[in-house]
Amino acid sequence: MDEYSIGVDLGGTNLRAAAVDRSGKILEKHAQSTDMTRGRDEVIDDIVSGINTVRQKIGSNSRLAGVGIGVPGFILIKKGYVTNSNNLPVLENFPLRDEIERRLGAPIILENDANAAALGEKWMGAGKDVDNLVLLTLGTGIGGGIISDGRVLHGEVGMAAELGHITIDPSGNPCGCGNYGCLEKIASATAVEAMSDLMSVGVHLTSLQVYEKAVDGDEKAKMIFRQMGWALGVGIANLINIFNYPLYLLSGGMLPAWDMFAPPMLEEIRKRSFTFRNTQTRVERATLGNQAGLIGAAYLPFLSQKL
Amino acid sequence: MDEYSIGVDLGGTNLRAAAVDRSGKILEKHAQSTDMTRGRDEVIDDIVSGINTVRQKIGSNSRLAGVGIGVPGFILIKKGYVTNSNNLPVLENFPLRDEIERRLGAPIILENDANAAALGEKWMGAGKDVDNLVLLTLGTGIGGGIISDGRVLHGEVGMAAELGHITIDPSGNPCGCGNYGCLEKIASATAVEAMSDLMSVGVHLTSLQVYEKAVDGDEKAKMIFRQMGWALGVGIANLINIFNYPLYLLSGGMLPAWDMFAPPMLEEIRKRSFTFRNTQTRVERATLGNQAGLIGAAYLPFLSQKL
Numbered sequence: 001m002d003e004y005s006i007g008v009d010l011g012g013t014n015l016r017a018a019a020v021d022r023s024g025k026i027l028e029k030h031a032q033s034t035d036m037t038r039g040r041d042e043v044i045d046d047i048v049s050g051i052n053t054v055r056q057k058i059g060s061n062s063r064l065a066g067v068g069i070g071v072p073g074f075i076l077i078k079k080g081y082v083t084n085s086n087n088l089p090v091l092e093n094f095p096l097r098d099e100i101e102r103r104l105g106a107p108i109i110l111e112n113d114a115n116a117a118a119l120g121e122k123w124m125g126a127g128k129d130v131d132n133l134v135l136l137t138l139g140t141g142i143g144g145g146i147i148s149d150g151r152v153l154h155g156e157v158g159m160a161a162e163l164g165h166i167t168i169d170p171s172g173n174p175c176g177c178g179n180y181g182c183l184e185k186i187a188s189a190t191a192v193e194a195m196s197d198l199m200s201v202g203v204h205l206t207s208l209q210v211y212e213k214a215v216d217g218d219e220k221a222k223m224i225f226r227q228m229g230w231a232l233g234v235g236i237a238n239l240i241n242i243f244n245y246p247l248y249l250l251s252g253g254m255l256p257a258w259d260m261f262a263p264p265m266l267e268e269i270r271k272r273s274f275t276f277r278n279t280q281t282r283v284e285r286a287t288l289g290n291q292a293g294l295i296g297a298a299y300l301p302f303l304s305q306k307l
Numbered sequence: 308m309d310e311y312s313i314g315v316d317l318g319g320t321n322l323r324a325a326a327v328d329r330s331g332k333i334l335e336k337h338a339q340s341t342d343m344t345r346g347r348d349e350v351i352d353d354i355v356s357g358i359n360t361v362r363q364k365i366g367s368n369s370r371l372a373g374v375g376i377g378v379p380g381f382i383l384i385k386k387g388y389v390t391n392s393n394n395l396p397v398l399e400n401f402p403l404r405d406e407i408e409r410r411l412g413a414p415i416i417l418e419n420d421a422n423a424a425a426l427g428e429k430w431m432g433a434g435k436d437v438d439n440l441v442l443l444t445l446g447t448g449i450g451g452g453i454i455s456d457g458r459v460l461h462g463e464v465g466m467a468a469e470l471g472h473i474t475i476d477p478s479g480n481p482c483g484c485g486n487y488g489c490l491e492k493i494a495s496a497t498a499v500e501a502m503s504d505l506m507s508v509g510v511h512l513t514s515l516q517v518y519e520k521a522v523d524g525d526e527k528a529k530m531i532f533r534q535m536g537w538a539l540g541v542g543i544a545n546l547i548n549i550f551n552y553p554l555y556l557l558s559g560g561m562l563p564a565w566d567m568f569a570p571p572m573l574e575e576i577r578k579r580s581f582t583f584r585n586t587q588t589r590v591e592r593a594t595l596g597n598q599a600g601l602i603g604a605a606y607l608p609f610l611s612q613k614l
Contacts, residue, residue, distance in 0.1 A: 084585075132463070146549075148455065155551020156439070159582050162548045167541050167579060170476060179544070179579040234474050237486070241469045242453075242549065244462020272474060272486040275466050278391075 002062040006054050007298025008047070008069040009113065009290075012036055012087030015047060017054045020298035024124040028057040040090050048103045066107040066301025069100070070116035070293040072143075077158030080110050109300040113137075113293050115152045115161060117251060117286070118145025119303070120296030125288040126249050133247040134239050135286060136163055136232070138254035142184035146243075151303065164188070166238060168231045186231035187261075189254050195224045211257040225260035232261060233268020240273045240281055251286035258285060309369040313361050314605025315354070315376040316420065316597075319343055319394030322354060324361045327605035331431040335364040347397050355410045373414040373608025376407070377423035377600040379450075384465030387417050416607040420444075420600050422459045422468060424558060424593070425452025426610075427603030432595040433556050440554040441546050442593060443470055443539070445561035449491035453550075458610065471495070473545060475538045493538035494568075496561050502531045518564040532567035539568065540575020547580045547588055558593035565592055 004027060009016045013036070019028040030053045034046050051067055058064075073085025073092075080097025082088060101108045111119075118127075118135035127133040131150045137143040144163025146153040153160050164184035165177050172181025173191075185191055189207035196202065196210045199220045205213070213221035236248050250258070269276050269283060288295060311334060316323045320343070326335040337360045341353050358374055365371075380392025380399075387404025389395060408415045418426075425434075425442035434440040438457045444450040451470025453460040460467050471491035472484050479488025480498075492498055496514035503509065503517045506527045512520070520528035543555050557565070576583050576590060595602060 084581075144549075148460075153455075153550070155582075156553045156588075157551060157586050159586060160549065160551040162551075162582060165548045165581065166545050167475075168477065170541050177581040178584070179581075234477050238473050238545065239549075241472045242451075242467065242546075243460070244464060244467040244469075246463045274391075274472065274484040274486075275462075275469060277485070279464050279466060281463075 003065050004058060004062050005065045005298045005301040006051055006067045007116075007294045007296070007300075008051060008067060009116075009293045009297060010034070010047065010069055010071050010088070012072070015050045016294055017050050018294050018298060019054045019058050020295065022302060024295065024299075026295075028054050030054045030057070036088055036090055038090070040094065043090055044096075044099055044103065048100060051104060064106050066109060066304065067100075067104065068109045068111060068116065068297035068300030070111055070113040070297040072113045075110050075112050075158045077110070077154050080108070082110070107301065109304060111152065111297060111300055112143070112145070112158070112161075114143030115145040115154075116296035116300070117143075117288075117292035118147050118161075118249075118296065119152055119299055120288055120292035120294070121249055121251070121286050122147045122150065122296075123299045124295050125292060126284055126286050127247055130245075130247050132243070132245040133249060134161075134163070134243065134245060135249045135251060136236075138188060138250060138252035140188060140190050140253070142188050143252075163235070163239070166235045168234050183231055183235045187228045187235075187254075192224055192228060192254070195227065196221070199224070207254060208256065211260060214257075214260050222260070225257060226264045228254075228257075229261035229264030230268050233265040234272060236265065236283060237269045237272035237276065240269065240276050244275055244279065246281060248281070248283045249286040250284070251289070251292060255285060310372050311365060311369050312372045312605045312608040313358055313374045314423075314601045314603070314607075315358060315374060316423075316600045316604060317341070317354065317376055317378050317395070319379070322357045323601055324357050325601050325605060326361045326365050327602065329609060331602065331606075333602075335361050337361045337364070343395055343397055345397070347401065350397055351403075351406060351410065355407060358411060371413050373416060373611065374407075374411065375416045375418060375423065375604035375607030377418055377420040377604040379420045382417050382419050382465045384417070384461050387415070389417070414608065416611060418459065418604060418607055419450070419452070419465070419468075421450030422452040422461075423603035423607070424450075424595075424599035425454050425468075425556075425603065426459055426606055427595055427599035427601070428556055428558070428593050429454045429457065429603075430606045431602050432599060433591055433593050434554055437552075437554050439550070439552040440556060441468075441470070441550065441552060442556045442558060443543075445495060445557060445559040447495060447497050447560070449495050470542070470546070473542050475541050490538055490542045494535045494542075494561075499531055499535060499561070502534065503528070506531070514561060515563065518567060521564075521567050529567070532564060533571045535561075535564075536568035536571030537575050540572040541579060543572065543590060544576045544579035544583065547576065547583050551582055551586065553586075553588060555588070555590045556593040557591070558596070558599060562592060
């Protein structure tokens, strides 16, 4: 009997799910909005019904190996809890994995969304040819995922790879995490927008509007992307010096601005990492876009069976 | 037949070797000076004769499982080369492992000295109860070793864990590695001595003399250790945010100054790492002293057999 898994990408406003076979081929897809302001029971019902929609599309001729769910926030991986998620407060500090498993009658694996994206890139994307890589997702914040020997590096409770909170500038802008000068306070879309406001590049521009200004030659907008690239360069040089992995990937909503931030980023990495200069180390764009998390989540049940 | 291994700690001026059994017990020890200014052949002869001295002490009733050698510098782990070692230029870029193996007639594993020390602490020291830890060696420079799932994290070619070259202050003092504001430019013994000279705490004081001044209440000396602790705190907070490992160890010549640098270090870690504040994470002194590298090197042949 054919086997498939279901990957779920759970966001603050919508849920996407896909059935994927062992070769990584997407068999069926589904998307729905989710209203996280409703009660916990209703939200979990929504998740379960979204998964069942995909399951029914596949039918009963294939066996469901399991369901992987990518969730924004810290996951206590052994307990199957979500903790400290900005987007899913209703699901925090509750045995979410076990409850979905109970209602669905199929094995569930929860994973941080950036970890899932890193795993997706490793399975079917830019990291196909390596077993070790680091992914940074450049969105409103900066998430991270580390793949070590083909698996997600979890650390003790599943909180590894909080790469948006590497210190770049020890006396930089304060961050909600308690730190100062975190990478995501300089190189996220939110940071680009804040710098744009501070410099009056325009009136409340979005990060991509700032990018367009930079492409049009606006000197202040170009400074912002040089600063973003500088911060990414300092952070990625640190990661290269720590891991000596062959591949560092960038993804997320800021990726279209690559041609503006990548040159100063690569210059900074080259300067700051002896390892980068002396080994074959690639810093590249991820290739799966917003499918990475979905595909990585779907890979989790297959990977788990390999253990 | 009983089995033992030999660990070697190869420095710029001396060589130490120890025969160790599977339980971690040191059976025999040997130390000799090494003159690295002599030719390569003579130096290798010295290393081989040092190992053979220990081997002869044990006799032929036990089987030699292999020899692990901890070497300061970058090791190309698959090739068995040393590259870019400040202390052992005569041994660089040469098939060192294979040549020693040939002359000795026993399997050799080369390892970076800080990696070997981290492994020693994991096997017999402060890290006995964990499978994942990070070690920082605070000496004239700062070395690092990362133990992941009970093994040394090597990265692609063996250059992982260059933790002395994490950027702490992006516009700080220049470093020979090409970077600015590296951890070892603020928190090594050399950095403590340079800060002491810059502040005229005394006339060319050693780092431990600066420490004694600080203990005696010298305000400038105390500032230096606060700066050292601050830099370690920024760096270790980054490592905690990246790895979510349960244990971070400090060792090396600066360890006796723990009571001066540890309080500001721990304060900085607490501030800068959400993960530290919310998980059980220990930052502690290593316990094996300068035996760690020797013991870790001796563990390598046993560990290798487990593969």
